[in-house]
Amino acid sequence: MAFVLTEEQTMLKDMAKDFFTEQVPVANLRKLRDAEDADGYDKAVWKQIVELGFAGILIPEEHGGTGFGPMGLGIVMKEAGRTLAASPLYSTAVLGAGLIMAAGSDEQKGALLPKIAAGETLTALALEETNHHNPLNTAMTAEKSDDGFTLTGDKKFVIDGHIANTLIVVARTGGAAGDAQGLSMFLVDAKADGVSITRNHMVDSRNAASIGFANVQVSADAVLGSLGGAYAELESSLDLARVCLAAEMLGGAETVFDTTLEYLKERKQFGVIIGTFQALKHRAAELFCEVEICQSVLLDALSALEDRRNDTPRAASLAKARVGDALRLITNEGVQMHGGIGMTDAVDVGLFMKRARVQAQMLGDTNFHRARYADLGGY
Amino acid sequence: MTALDSFREETRAWLEENCPASMRTPMPEREMPWGGRQAKYPNPDTKVWMDNMASRGWTAPTWPAEYGGGGLSKEENKVLQQELGAIKARPALTSFGLWMLGPALLEFASEEQKKKYLGEIIRGEIRWCQGYSEPGAGSDLAGLQTKAEDKGDHYLVNGQKVWTSYADQCDWIFCLVRTDTSVKHDGISFLLIDMDDAGVEARPIKLISGASPFCETFLTDVKVPKENLVGDLNKGWTIAKRLLEHERSMISGMGMGAGAASMGGMEAVAKENFGADGEKIADSSIRQAVADHKMDQQAFGLTLKRAEAEAKAGQGMGAAASMFKYYGTEVNKRRFELLLDLMGTQALGWEGEGFDKRELAVTRSWLRSKGNSIEGGTSEVQLNVIAKRVLGLPDA
Numbered sequence A: 001m002a003f004v005l006t007e008e009q010t011m012l013k014d015m016a017k018d019f020f021t022e023q024v025p026v027a028n029l030r031k032l033r034d035a036e037d038a039d040g041y042d043k044a045v046w047k048q049i050v051e052l053g054f055a056g057i058l059i060p061e062e063h064g065g066t067g068f069g070p071m072g073l074g075i076v077m078k079e080a081g082r083t084l085a086a087s088p089l090y091s092t093a094v095l096g097a098g099l100i101m102a103a104g105s106d107e108q109k110g111a112l113l114p115k116i117a118a119g120e121t122l123t124a125l126a127l128e129e130t131n132h133h134n135p136l137n138t139a140m141t142a143e144k145s146d147d148g149f150t151l152t153g154d155k156k157f158v159i160d161g162h163i164a165n166t167l168i169v170v171a172r173t174g175g176a177a178g179d180a181q182g183l184s185m186f187l188v189d190a191k192a193d194g195v196s197i198t199r200n201h202m203v204d205s206r207n208a209a210s211i212g213f214a215n216v217q218v219s220a221d222a223v224l225g226s227l228g229g230a231y232a233e234l235e236s237s238l239d240l241a242r243v244c245l246a247a248e249m250l251g252g253a254e255t256v257f258d259t260t261l262e263y264l265k266e267r268k269q270f271g272v273i274i275g276t277f278q279a280l281k282h283r284a285a286e287l288f289c290e291v292e293i294c295q296s297v298l299l300d301a302l303s304a305l306e307d308r309r310n311d312t313p314r315a316a317s318l319a320k321a322r323v324g325d326a327l328r329l330i331t332n333e334g335v336q337m338h339g340g341i342g343m344t345d346a347v348d349v350g351l352f353m354k355r356a357r358v359q360a361q362m363l364g365d366t367n368f369h370r371a372r373y374a375d376l377g378g379y
Numbered sequence B: 001m002t003a004l005d006s007f008r009e010e011t012r013a014w015l016e017e018n019c020p021a022s023m024r025t026p027m028p029e030r031e032m033p034w035g036g037r038q039a040k041y042p043n044p045d046t047k048v049w050m051d052n053m054a055s056r057g058w059t060a061p062t063w064p065a066e067y068g069g070g071g072l073s074k075e076e077n078k079v080l081q082q083e084l085g086a087i088k089a090r091p092a093l094t095s096f097g098l099w100m101l102g103p104a105l106l107e108f109a110s111e112e113q114k115k116k117y118l119g120e121i122i123r124g125e126i127r128w129c130q131g132y133s134e135p136g137a138g139s140d141l142a143g144l145q146t147k148a149e150d151k152g153d154h155y156l157v158n159g160q161k162v163w164t165s166y167a168d169q170c171d172w173i174f175c176l177v178r179t180d181t182s183v184k185h186d187g188i189s190f191l192l193i194d195m196d197d198a199g200v201e202a203r204p205i206k207l208i209s210g211a212s213p214f215c216e217t218f219l220t221d222v223k224v225p226k227e228n229l230v231g232d233l234n235k236g237w238t239i240a241k242r243l244l245e246h247e248r249s250m251i252s253g254m255g256m257g258a259g260a261a262s263m264g265g266m267e268a269v270a271k272e273n274f275g276a277d278g279e280k281i282a283d284s285s286i287r288q289a290v291a292d293h294k295m296d297q298q299a300f301g302l303t304l305k306r307a308e309a310e311a312k313a314g315q316g317m318g319a320a321a322s323m324f325k326y327y328g329t330e331v332n333k334r335r336f337e338l339l340l341d342l343m344g345t346q347a348l349g350w351e352g353e354g355f356d357k358r359e360l361a362v363t364r365s366w367l368r369s370k371g372n373s374i375e376g377g378t379s380e381v382q383l384n385v386i387a388k389r390v391l392g393l394p395d396a
């Protein structure tokens, strides 16, 4: 188990940290928001991310990636989270690469992975249909047609759905909502006939699309993974993404904790710095413990993925839930301890709190993962 | 075969021969191997096992061999612990001497003191208690008033200690005493006192759990030889603090999973009381509460492991001891609260026929667990330490 980063991983971390701090600070997100940017991400930044090898960080070298594995990906996501960097990393480098690597045929891998690593293909996972994450409840159908499938249904909360050129769509080729059997995945061109994409502006100044599929025709080779049996492949990729999200979330928690602590040492009231008040000190110390506990949980989950451990799903649920709880507490306390200024758009804490809400909902909130953790524990 | 492999083989064979069968069974509270002059051994194997282990110094595996310790390297000790774990061996000796005093003596005591006291600890001959707290000095430990006056060839000690765990069953007490009244921290010394000396009296205090594990300890005109001073005069606070670190890490590791384990695990207790729906606990809010707690417990366990890994890699998790003390004891208390919730009326017994032994033990342990966040520095004090030392938040 890797609780201590290797030298190589430490170098990666330092590199990612420098890059995001210097090139993609929170100001970058503000700029995109204030300019009402049509893409919602900075293409120049994405180009740099690609050049650094982050887009293909999960992808093996034979397919044009840098092959750092889940630990490397988690390290980068955490640093991205520290500055709220808006980029297609999550939708493409985590979900897209992860799903294609887990479920893709050799041809699909050969065709798509190099393009992902090169930053040319952007993907988005069209999974959610209801207000809460629950892959088993997928109802959208894919009916067998003469030379392929016809997709019909509506998806929501598709992160980066409006910028992706390749959609990965989860639909039913059998079974009913609630069944694991009968779930399939399809690679769908975002420009295909019948696909209608609506970008939604979200509270975190990022975006998630609603996508309608009206009799969308795809060929048989658009199937990603096993027909009717994609649930296992989907879940294992989702676990990777959940842990990477937890990494991004913990990055955010660290920033909020650090800046709040700085504020406690700077702001004066009653003639003293407010960090001398025990009511705040104790809460700050508790937040410190939360951050430390979460580091352990995250590193364990990343090494579970790295070592393909049997308990990976449990470790992933633990990470997503535990970091989610901590992030909520830390962002709320961060705003509170900043006093009136914490309510303003001028300081960053509020942006992190808004982002935390969205992250919590992505791929299952704390309740979902607590229940899943219990399921997997046999109780 | 590496040296470590042969050490493992040799250890395994030795344990096979020297660890009595009854010492490989779960240990009832009354068979705890505290050692000392007053020790009783309801199970004679306890003493055999202690002596066997002590003969190799393995009651204190990493202490230097010259003082009677095992002289093992970290790696060897790990092997030993693994082999002990594999046969489910009970601890051969549990003692404040091993956990707290010994490490402090190794660091601060004179050569003669080490020679005398460490061996006695290792062999379980002397049972030590800790004389820190006083009625007026708890969290503010440095406010202690027990006085030691220089009388030429000895110190004359007067004062009162309180919450002295097991004082009535102990042989010696390590005490913090005031040797200079004009300053606070710099007027404290670290003194070793034989409880057989005239003027030492320990009176048990009854706790909410019904047990009396600790005492008020009165020190009246006790004559203590000067050679019993550890470290320099008025420099006892440094030793005291170091010793508290050992104590804190000991308490935070205490009782992981205890209580629920004796009942077959939290999940089993929940299913028994709230029914099962397939594998699941039928009541969803109870199920969530159990999962929530188990997550915290796992997260804490992982953090202990991470600290170990970081220590090995030469990195330190700052003020780790305070964090573990705080978080670990709070998790432990929550565990008992939840366990009692799950057990319902069966957790409400004090004694008698309506409850089985394990149930009664859980109730008493629940009460005992409340002390975890008080002893060895309260939770609030730990948070103060983190805020000050790690976060750099200044005092008012």
Ligand SMILES: Cc1cc2nc3c(=O)[nH]c(=O)nc-3n(C[C@H](O)[C@H](O)[C@H](O)COP(=O)(O)OP(=O)(O)OC[C@H]3O[C@@H](n4cnc5c(N)ncnc54)[C@H](O)[C@@H]3O)c2cc1C
Residues within 6 Å of the ligand: A267, A268, A269, A270, A274, A277, A279, A280, A336, A337, A338, A339, A340, A341, A343
């Ligand atoms: C939505 C909104 C509307 C407002 N409307 C008005 C208005 O109409 N008119 C007006 O005059 N003001 C208004 N205010 C200002 C408001 O009264 C102040 O924000 C508030 O009194 C806190 O002061 P502060 O922002 O300077 O925070 P600070 O006093 O700097 O507090 C920062 C943090 O330190 C904590 N803290 C401070 N002192 C102590 C202490 N002694 N012990 C423990 N913790 C302490 C605080 O609780 C807080 O968590 C408004 C604020 C908001 C957010």
Ligand SMILES: Cc1cc2nc3c(=O)[nH]c(=O)nc-3n(C[C@H](O)[C@H](O)[C@H](O)COP(=O)(O)OP(=O)(O)OC[C@H]3O[C@@H](n4cnc5c(N)ncnc54)[C@H](O)[C@@H]3O)c2cc1C
Residues within 6 Å of the ligand: B129, B130, B131, B132, B133, B134, B135, B137, B138, B139, B140, B162, B163, B164, B165, B166, B214, B371, B372, B374, B375, B376, B377, B378, B379, B380, B381, B384
């Ligand atoms: C089970 C058990 C075993 C023990 N064994 C021993 C032993 O063997 N030897 C020994 O010497 N002592 C022992 N103790 C004593 C223990 O160390 C003290 O109880 C502890 O240090 C707290 O001191 P106190 O009881 O005087 O509480 P107080 O210090 O009076 O504290 C009362 C309350 O005030 C809070 N408080 C105090 N100061 C602050 C502060 N600065 N900021 C915020 N809150 C504060 C505390 O957290 C607590 O909640 C034991 C205690 C227990 C419960």
